[in-house]
Amino acid sequence: MNFLLMGLPKSGKSTLFNSLTKSKKQEIYTESRFGTVKLPDQNLEKISQWYETEKKVYAEININDPETNLNFDSSKDFIEKRYVDEIQKFDGVILIIRAFKNDSVVHPYGDINYVNDLEQFMIESRLIDIQIIERRIENIKKNFKSLNKQEREKDEKNIKTLSEITSLIEKGESFSSSSFSEQHKIIVKDTFLLAKAPLVVIVNTDEEYDLDNSQARELKKLLNQDTRLLTIPLKFEEELSNMDQAEAHKFRLDFNLDNDEIKDIFPEVLSVTGSICFLTAGKKECRSWLLRSGSSAVEAASKIHSDIARGFIRAEVIQHSELLKYTNEKEAKDKGVIRREGKNYIIKTGDVVNFLFSV
Ligand SMILES: Nc1nc2c(ncn2[C@@H]2O[C@H](COP(=O)(O)OP(=O)(O)OP(=O)(O)O)[C@@H](O)[C@H]2O)c(=O)[nH]1
Ligand SMILES: [Mg+2]
Numbered sequence: 059m060n061f062l063l064m065g066l067p068k069s070g071k072s073t074l075f076n077s078l079t080k081s082k083k084q085e086i087y088t089e090s091r092f093g094t095v096k097l098p099d100q101n102l103e104k105i106s107q108w109y110e111t112e113k114k115v116y117a118e119i120n121i122n123d124p125e126t127n128l129n130f131d132s133s134k135d136f137i138e139k140r141y142v143d144e145i146q147k148f149d150g151v152i153l154i155i156r157a158f159k160n161d162s163v164v165h166p167y168g169d170i171n172y173v174n175d176l177e178q179f180m181i182e183s184r185l186i187d188i189q190i191i192e193r194r195i196e197n198i199k200k201n202f203k204s205l206n207k208q209e210r211e212k213d214e215k216n217i218k219t220l221s222e223i224t225s226l227i228e229k230g231e232s233f234s235s236s237s238f239s240e241q242h243k244i245i246v247k248d249t250f251l252l253a254k255a256p257l258v259v260i261v262n263t264d265e266e267y268d269l270d271n272s273q274a275r276e277l278k279k280l281l282n283q284d285t286r287l288l289t290i291p292l293k294f295e296e297e298l299s300n301m302d303q304a305e306a307h308k309f310r311l312d313f314n315l316d317n318d319e320i321k322d323i324f325p326e327v328l329s330v331t332g333s334i335c336f337l338t339a340g341k342k343e344c345r346s347w348l349l350r351s352g353s354s355a356v357e358a359a360s361k362i363h364s365d366i367a368r369g370f371i372r373a374e375v376i377q378h379s380e381l382l383k384y385t386n387e388k389e390a391k392d393k394g395v396i397r398r399e400g401k402n403y404i405i406k407t408g409d410v411v412n413f414l415f416s417v
Contacts, residue, residue, distance in 0.1 A: 059331060059348065060120045060147055064136050065154035066175060067127045068163050070262040070292040074154060075123035077292065077299045077320050086126045094118045097324050099335050099346040101408040105378045106344035109387075115345040117335055119327060121152070134166045136182050142189050146249070150256035150331055152323070153179060155277075157263045158293065172261055173276050180230070180280060183252035187227050190251060191220050219245050227253055232282045256330035257285045258323060265294040265313045286326035290319045334407040337378060338362070349405060356401040359413045369417035373399045378408045 063071040072091075076083055079093035096116035106114045124141065127133045136153075137145075155172045156165060167174065198213050205213065223242050231237040233254040246254070259281065261269060269277075269289050277287055294313070298306040299320070310317065328334065335346045336358055347361050355375075360367035376396045384390040396412075405411065 059149045059327075059333070060122065061150050061152050061327070062137075062141070062145065062148045063121060063123050063154065064151050064179075066136055066156065066166050066178075067133050068165070069154045069156040069175075070158070070260075071154050072123050072126070073262075073292045073296045074152070074260065074320075075121060077296045078121060078323075080299060083296065086128070087123065088125055090125045091123045093121050093123070095121060097328070097335065097346065097348065098321055099337075101335070101378045102337060102344060102346040104382060105337055105339050105410060108382055109339055109341055109344055111339070111341060111344040113343040115343060117346045117348040119348070122148070134178075136179050137186065142186055145186070145190070145252075148250055148255070150258070150327070151252065152327075153257060153259045154292070155179070155259060155261050157261050157267070157269070157289075158291070159264060173273070173280070176259070176277055176280050184227050184230065187251045187253050188224050190249065191224050191227075191246075194249065195220050216245060227251075234282055234284065256327075256332075257281070258326045258330055259285060259287045260292070260323070261287070261289045262292045263289055265291040265315070267291075284330060286330055288319075288322055288326060290322070291315070295320050334405070336405050336407070336409045336411055338412070339378075339410050351407075353405055354401060355399055355403040355405060355411070355413075358405045358411060359415070362413065365417045366413050366415045369415035370401055371414040371416060373403060374412040374414065375399045375403065375405075376410050377406070378410050381410055 063075060065071045072087060073083075075081065075091060075093060078095045081091070081093065096118055099116060102114065102116065124138060127135075127138060155175050156170060157172045159170060167178075195217050198217055202210060202213065219241055223238070223246060226237050226242070233243075233251070259277070261277070263269070274287065274289075281287065294309075294315075295318070298309055298318075301309070307317070316322075332351045333348055334351045336349055338345050338347065347358070349358055349361060355373040356367050356370050359370050359373070374396050375398075376390065380395060381387075381390055384393065384395070390396055
């Protein structure tokens with residue numbers, strides 16, 4: 059899964075990227091950076107301890123930190139224009155809104171006002187979506203000439219549907235509202251639009267400062283229900299990510315902060331994308347796999363290898379917590395607690411799955 063970091067210039071995107079990927083701090087990045095981040099998984103920790111496994115592999119997400127905007131003085135954009143072309147390769151957005159005060163870091167609008175910034179983001183994201191849809195319409199029109207009457211009628215209908223979506227977005231309608239019909243939803247099912255993209259919003263505060271309830275409420279009012287909102291002092295966390303654990307823990311206690319607030323991002327990323335993690339486990343390797351929630355056993359198999367899905371016979375499944383009740387895998391097998399499931403079994407978070415297949 060690919061996540062794009064979005065935010066006004068100097069809001070803290072690179073600071074977050076550095077903490078997540080343990081990269082070195084620079085003031086300017088002339089190129090956009092890609093990084094992989096391991097998804098913490100308590101279930102994987104437990105099961106690999108139980109197996110005394112040699113190798114532990116985490117599921118990962120990819121994040122992209124856009125290059126530093128060198129036209130800072132004139133840029134009041136959350137995203138550079140070129141990203142409008144590239145945005146289709148992303149599965150979600152982590153948006154950073156600045157709440158930290160720091161006179162030496164200029165805010166593009168002059169004042170620190172995160173409710174206003176979020177409002178601006180909503181406006182800009184609508185404009186981007188409209189551009190994305192316009193491009194689709196242009197592409198359809200380009201092919202018009204080569205089409206027969208029937209095909210052309212179908213495309214004309216699609217253009218009409220797409221134009222309706224544009225008007226709804228212009229009006230600021232939420233994609234989850236009933237204004238969008240099934241037909242609207244189907245036509246943009248595989249198109250990345252900010253109006254429906256999984257979104258985690260991080261308010262980047264100073265370490266001593268948290269949002270009060272009324273401020274948080276104002277922000278939430280601007281967001282749709284599915285969006286997750288977090289408050290994290292990103293610079294503080296970046297500094298701590300370079301310390302050893304004991305030292306970092308002491309600093310956190312001084313500021314009354316929970317353990318590693320950056321980690322709070324991961325459950326939210328899973329939640330907004332509707333994802334879960336299942337496990338494959340053994341003495342050699344225990345591994346956590348990212349899967350869309352509601353996926354079947356055969357869909358889970360295809361995450362590992364297309365051959366396993368193709369030659370799927372059955373899945374042996376047990377919840378990790380159930381497995382941990384036994385001394386070893388053999389005992390669990392002998393007791394018959396490992397279930398046999400077919401292709402259509404819906405995989406749950408924390409399921410330990412062994413696929414049987416033949417090709
Ligand atoms: N005091 C304070 N400074 C911060 C905080 N977060 C970021 N900064 C500083 O603000 C400056 C900009 O942060 P970056 O992470 O580079 O921001 P960015 O969004 O990547 O900026 P561009 O790439 O230029 O768009 C850096 O000097 C950071 O150290 C914070 O929470 N508190
Ligand atoms: Mg940056």
